[in-house]
Amino acid sequence: MTESRTHTLFSFGTLRDDRVQTALFGRAVPTSPAALAGYTTRPLKITDPAVIAASGLDVHLILERRLGASVEGAVLHLTDQELAAADAYEVDDYTRRRVVLSSGATTWAYLDAKPLRPADRIVVVGDSIAYGRCDPRGGWAGHLAAAHIAGNEAERRLFNLAVPGSTLADVGEQTPALLTARRPDTLLVAAGINDSAVPAAGTTARADADLAVHSGSGSVSGSDSDSDSDSDGTDDFARLTGSLDTLAATALGHNARLVVAGPSWLDEDRTRDYEGLRFTRARALALRAFLRAWCEANHIDFLDLWEPLRERTELLVDGLHPSAEGHRALYEHLDALGR
Structure with a gap:
């Protein structure tokens, strides 16, 4: 049987919520504070009923590039299955990509699915x-x-x-x-x-x-x-x-x-x-x-x-x-x- 790997995922929004984590993963997952330099956020209107039901919000945030800015959040530690569940939770406006935290560590984060839209x-x-x-x-x-x-x-x-x-x-x-x-x-x-x-x-x-x-x-x-x-x-x-x-x-x-x-x-x-x-x-x-x-x-x-x-x-x-x-x-x- 293949052993599940541990993945790190930066979140600045609803995925940090224990209620959302329990709904998605069946538990509150280990987290640690983190910051992402070179980014700011902007609001994104959500229309997917399942996502709204899980988060309780119809407006989420999405990352946008901004030199000198920083976004505070947390790193989630997820198994293969939990990372797949997080992927399924995110609407089509988001896509998972590698980023570098302010600490210098690399991690996953959900970015704008249109890659040039958030660029500076x-x-x-x-x-x-x-x-x-x-x-x-x-x-x-x-x-x-x-x-x-x-x-x-x-x-x-x-x-x-x-x-x-x-x-x-x-x-x-x-x-x-x-x-x-x-x-x-x-x-x-x-x-x-x-x-x-x-x-x-x-x-x-x-x-x-x-x-x-x-x-x-x-x-x-x-x-x-x-x-x-x-x-x-x-x-x-x-x-x-x-x-x-x-x-x-x-x-x-x-x-x-x-x-x-x-x-x-x-x-x-x-x-x-x-x-x-x-x-x-x-x-x-x-x-x-x-x-x-x-x-x-x-x-x-x-x-x-x-x-x-x-x-x-x-x-x-x-x-x-x-x-x-x-x-x-x-x-x-x-x-x-x-x-």
């Missing part, structure tokens, strides 16, 4: 699409920056540090040194499409070998269908796990929330070869499936950017990079998902 200071890292190539207005990140900062000019910031041509390994290596001065509460990673490239037809054996060394695998998997069932080959992207783990640790080290944006749709009939490499939908779909699975397994937010450009080849300049209108479509989709 966002750092974007990634590749040429995140950089905004083919859009003089700065691409989807430029639109996001304008809308985000307009909401609170005094407090909000967005730093776009994306570099064209970057792989996830590049981003994982370069990002740690860039964050301290910018004091982010949210790290938005939009990279990986360059990791999905395959040798173009007619390239030399050396190009094939270089790709195999870079990727850790010479195989090409998946098919040319937009169906997720055809996105086999996620194992080929297992080499990216180390870079993602590094980015997760880097974000947590700054008490920032990691958000991963998946690849956007591409028209491989129009994508040209780049330095002996080419991009295919099958590989992009396999990358998308891998990133989504990694995020789910690690309780990291995944924002899927595939659908806004799907079959809309007129919104792509070269089959891969969005036009200005394409970037606008990506921003509107990202805004709906994240804010």
